[in-house]
Amino acid sequence: MNQIVDRSRDIGEFVPQPDDDMLVCRCEEVTKGEIRKAVHDGMWTITEIRRYLRTGMGLCQGQTCARLVKGIVARELGISPAQLEPATARSPMRPIEMKVLGKEEVSDTWQ
Amino acid sequence: MAVKNKADVIIVGAGIIGCAVAYYLTKKGKSVIVLEASDNIGNGGSSRNGGGVRQSGRDPRELPLAMYGIEKLWPGLSDELGVDCEYHKEGNLRLGKTEKHLEILQGLTERAKACGLDVRMIDAKEVKQINPHLSDEVIGASWCPTDGHANPMVTTLAFYRKARMQGARFITGEPVKRLRKVKGRLREVLTESGDVYEGDFVLVAAGYASRKILGTVGVDVPMHVELMECLVTEAEPPMFNQMLGTAEADFYGHQSDHGSFVFGGSSGLELNNKDEGAKNSPGNAAITAPCICRGIMKYFPELADAKIVRTWAGYIDICQDGVPVLGFVDDIPGLVVACAFSGHGFGIAPAVGEQLAMLITEGKTSVDISGLRYGRFQAKI
Ligand SMILES: Cc1cc2nc3c(=O)[nH]c(=O)nc-3n(C[C@H](O)[C@H](O)[C@H](O)COP(=O)(O)OP(=O)(O)OC[C@H]3O[C@@H](n4cnc5c(N)ncnc54)[C@H](O)[C@@H]3O)c2cc1C
Numbered sequence: 001m002n003q004i005v006d007r008s009r010d011i012g013e014f015v016p017q018p019d020d021d022m023l024v025c026r027c028e029e030v031t032k033g034e035i036r037k038a039v040h041d042g043m044w045t046i047t048e049i050r051r052y053l054r055t056g057m058g059l060c061q062g063q064t065c066a067r068l069v070k071g072i073v074a075r076e077l078g079i080s081p082a083q084l085e086p087a088t089a090r091s092p093m094r095p096i097e098m099k100v101l102g103k104e105e106v107s108d109t110w111q
Numbered sequence: 112m113a114v115k116n117k118a119d120v121i122i123v124g125a126g127i128i129g130c131a132v133a134y135y136l137t138k139k140g141k142s143v144i145v146l147e148a149s150d151n152i153g154n155g156g157s158s159r160n161g162g163g164v165r166q167s168g169r170d171p172r173e174l175p176l177a178m179y180g181i182e183k184l185w186p187g188l189s190d191e192l193g194v195d196c197e198y199h200k201e202g203n204l205r206l207g208k209t210e211k212h213l214e215i216l217q218g219l220t221e222r223a224k225a226c227g228l229d230v231r232m233i234d235a236k237e238v239k240q241i242n243p244h245l246s247d248e249v250i251g252a253s254w255c256p257t258d259g260h261a262n263p264m265v266t267t268l269a270f271y272r273k274a275r276m277q278g279a280r281f282i283t284g285e286p287v288k289r290l291r292k293v294k295g296r297l298r299e300v301l302t303e304s305g306d307v308y309e310g311d312f313v314l315v316a317a318g319y320a321s322r323k324i325l326g327t328v329g330v331d332v333p334m335h336v337e338l339m340e341c342l343v344t345e346a347e348p349p350m351f352n353q354m355l356g357t358a359e360a361d362f363y364g365h366q367s368d369h370g371s372f373v374f375g376g377s378s379g380l381e382l383n384n385k386d387e388g389a390k391n392s393p394g395n396a397a398i399t400a401p402c403i404c405r406g407i408m409k410y411f412p413e414l415a416d417a418k419i420v421r422t423w424a425g426y427i428d429i430c431q432d433g434v435p436v437l438g439f440v441d442d443i444p445g446l447v448v449a450c451a452f453s454g455h456g457f458g459i460a461p462a463v464g465e466q467l468a469m470l471i472t473e474g475k476t477s478v479d480i481s482g483l484r485y486g487r488f489q490a491k492i
Pocket residue numbers: 123124125126127128129146147148149152153154155156157158159160161162163164165285286287288316317318319320321324339340341375424425426427449450452453454455456457458459
């Protein structure tokens with residue numbers, strides 16, 4: 001956390017790999033190659049990757065692909081996956097209709 | 112001190128403003144170091160906003176920047192940065208349901224027109240032609256055909272990406288503690304970690320945190336911070352491409368290229384709301400998202416079944432008089448300020464970036480930003 005990172009550190013060139021077409025985030029249809037390229041574009045954290053490519057932003061909110069994405073980014077940066085913070089989980093944890101969310105009980109404090 | 116920490120310009124804060132200035136400066140061949148407190152580029156308001164790129168509703172002092180950006184910079188931005196920023200220039204509807212609403216809209220419209228903006232009042236029938244999904248309760252709107260929206264997260268990161276490609280050095284996890292003058296000129300930036308960075312110019316673009324940082328050289332921008340919130344639905348079939356707002360400002364938003372609807376809004380209790388967030392991330396107040404949903408359903412009955420997949424919150428740095436503080440500061444040569452965006456810094460970010468880069472390299476801007484200078488604040492008597 002809050003580690004000083006110089007984003008100009010040399011991580012080498014992007015080298016195409018045979019499985020770059022592999023779908024990693026199924027909800028948002030993001031491939032391994034796109035994730036690897038994003039790292040070379042400067043997206044060095046899970047949060048940046050997510051905001052840049054939408055990985056983990058779909059219906060499952062990253063429950064399927066989070067670990068895979070982490071592994072790919074870590075390898076590209078030459079660091080351990082443990083050094084990468086997971087993206088922030090956001091409420092509601094399951095998709096919920098507007099008409100349901102809009103109908104919450106108003107507590108006494110705010111009346 | 113190590114020479115490696117020297118550059119023509121040191122920028123404090125890698126939000127969209129810091130990233131945009133870094134892009135335009137490196138494009139002009141300047142060396143730039145950007146210091147960012149967070150681990151993530153653009154983790155402040157820049158990745159949390161509603162994506163509105165609007166001129167209507169803006170103060171006459173800010174309007175020239177907004178109009179310039181929309182005319183000259185936004186249309187070519189995706190090509191220039193090499194990333195699709197999802198910019199749409201397909202108009203803004205500000206909706207009204209009551210006579211009182213229409214009065215508010217009329218006032219805003221008159222003021223913007225006087226500044227040369229193409230904005231006009233339209234009746235219920237014309238509103239429906241532009242957006243057939245709206246509730247029949249809408250009786251009129253103001254319509255600005257050149258307003259629009261873009262993807263804030265991608266646009267911020269696109270400026271960062273291109274600036275980095277052009278040689279800007281970004282350092283994350285490096286919070287700035289204070290500024291220091293050397294022989295009367297602001298030259299040094301000191302960080303929490305003990306590092307010292309040195310530049311011919313120092314730009315402070317750290318959102319609300321700018322207040323504390325600028326305070327270390329005696330500059331005090333009168334602003335406060337408020338929590339603002341947004342929500343996003345799952346992808347829906349394409350419905351409309353305009354940006355939307357309401358006279359009461361109860362919600363605003365648009366449908367993204369992805370199909371999801373991004374809506375922002377407030378509960379009205381923002382000044383005293385509870386921030387239920389965790390470290391590094393402001394959190395939503397429990398009452399706000401439901402309130403935004405109720406606002407949306409009043410205008411878009413069809414969306415009642417749309418599912419919310421995420422909600423989030425962000426801080427806005429609200430200036431005493433509602434417009435940003437931009438430019439040089441008298442008495443402190445070398446210092447450039449860009450903060451207090453008051454909840455509308457995304458739409459003007461490309462123009463701010465380009466103009467401040469011009470100010471730093473040429474000593475002047477081509478768009479009049481004199482109404483936004485730091486020296487404008489005075490006690491009432
Ligand atoms: C919910 C919401 C909705 C909004 N909707 C719109 C909209 O529709 N249209 C519009 O135009 N605007 C909108 N805004 C406003 C807009 O997001 C901001 O005005 C804009 O992003 C400001 O950019 P910035 O770079 O100045 O600030 P930020 O993005 O906040 O960046 C400041 C950066 O400085 C860093 N920093 C802080 N302290 C330090 C330190 N000590 N050292 C180094 N770095 C530091 C922060 O970590 C941050 O990354 C909205 C804002 C919010 C929160």
